[in-house]
Amino acid sequence: MFSLIKKDTLILTRSRSDLTELLLMPFILIAILGLALGNLTLSEFTINAFPVALVQGQSIDRELEDWEEVLENRGVPDDTIPLLTSQAEAMAPGIQLSTLLNDDEVAEWIQVVEYASNEDALEALDEGEVAGVITIPDGFNASVWNAVMFDEDETGVISLEVQNFDNVTTDIIRSVLSTYANQFNLEASIAVATEGGAEASGLSDDNYGEITTLTAADPISSFQYYTIGMGVMFALHTAPALASRAFKEKKQHVFGRLMISRMSPLTFLGSKMISGTIITFLQLGILFGLSTLIFGTLRGYPLRFWIDLGMLSLAFSLVVGAITSLLTSITLYSNSDASSGFFGGILVTLFAFVGGSFTPVEQFSEALRSIGNWTPNGAMMTAYLQLMQGFNMSEISPLVTRVAGMTAVLLVISVGLFPKRRLD
Structure with missing residues (x-):
């Protein structure tokens, strides 16, 4: 197998057309798009304040x-009731x-619009007048007071209703609510543990409501965006390039001679997969x-970033290798190079557009991004x-797992389609 992998790599590196397509073209496009669209950076992303409905139950006085x-x-003793009532009001x-x-x-x-009833707020949500509805139910404060002061388990729930769970406004509302809830639970736990000793400092207004950025990294520049976009797009061209050479090898009876030499057909297929991954x-x-x-696209990142970048690149290389093996199987099975041409000419362009290589597709539609x-x-x-924006691997792992699943499925299909006998 090593000799086959070496052969594929050497042939590809000696092909000027392939080198131009896989290395020179993406680099030229990175330079052109990065310079021409210098203002197209994620750092200039802005969003206007959006209305959010707030529905409160009983008044605090009641x-x-x-x-x-x-x-x-x-x-509770009469002389203690005013103190507990005052504490309850302070931590409502x-x-x-x-x-x-x-x-x-x-x-x-966020622009808060208060509604008297939940029905009116939901009607406004349906008509698109508000981005979400936050409902504080009747007795919510009392349920929290009982939980904090008398250790009762049952508490009320603040509900959030939105039309689209995947858009930016929903993420902002959820971030504010979850940050507040986590902070309140933490400070309430400290207050209970210290028997109220931390209440004054823990429940002050200064400890709530701060909106922080999700990452500490600088915003993505156009050069960074198109380096990634062009990189992943032209990496897909590796698969049809190797599959086309497999078809030529079949026409030149290379595949048949390998079968005569008692080499396993899957060894040939595996060499294409590994070659695609390495290249x-x-x-x-x-x-x-x-x-x-x-x-200077990735300059200034720590060593941990480069290690994670290498892991992501390996995961992507493996799925490209799996695509290579699938195209090889289809090409040899159908005795035609049309599948490689179709993938390289049409599917890669379609994938690049939907995947965001040309422009951030979420600007057009969140559904398209999904x-x-x-x-x-x-x-x-x-x-x-996400890695460049400061996300760690545990947060990115769902996407990596998804790609790993694609790799496994493509490999199974390619093994099933690959011919197990001589075809020439």
Whole structure:
């Protein structure tokens, strides 16, 4: 098998047309697009403040009155009731959440529109007047007070209803709510553990409502975007290039001679898969290296980033190798090179568009972005960009797992289609 892999690699490196397509063309496009579209950077992404409906249950005054009755019914001493009521008002999560949503910093993103009833708010959501509906149910504050002060398990739930769960506005609302909830739970736990000793500092307004960026990395530049976009697009061209050579080898009776020499047909197929993997990995390494050296694309990242980048490149190289083996099987099985030409001429372009190699497709449609993430190049491009934005591998792993699943499925299909006897 090693000799077959060496042969494929040497033939490809000596082919000027293949080298031009796999290395020179993507690098030229990176330079052209990076310079011509210098203003097309993710750092200039802006979003106008969007309306969000807020529906609150009982008024805080009514809830405090009910809370005093609860304390009396529990047999709390009369001189302690005012203190517990004051503490309850200070830590009322409904009030704190409302204050947070109306904070000046949050107002840059979210415009709160209060509704008297949940029905009116949902109607506004259906008509597109608001991006989401946050509902604080009746008795929510009281349920939290009971949980914190009397260790009861059952608490109320703040609900969020949206039309589209995958868009940016939903992510912003969820981020604000989840950050607040996590912070409140933490501070409430500390207050209980210290018997209220940390309450004054833990539940102050200064500890809530801060919106932080999801990553500490610099925004993605156009050079970085198109380095990844062109890299994953032209890496797909490796598969039809090797599959076409497999068809030529069949025409030249190379495949038949290998069968006569008692070499397993799957050895030939495996060599194409491994060759595609190695060549793709080298191709990505050269593109990323030259782009960093000349344009400073990936300059300044730590060693951990480069290790993770290598792991992502290996995962993508493996799926390209699997595509190579599939195209090889189809080519030899059908005795035609049309499948390789169709993949290289049409499917690669379609995958590149849907996967976002030419432009961020989420600007057109979130659904298109979701579809693109189910293509090998689209999923890996998203993973690359997330890595560059500071995401760790555990957060990117769902996309990598998806690509690994594609690799396994493609390999199984290619083995099933590959001819097990001489065809010439």
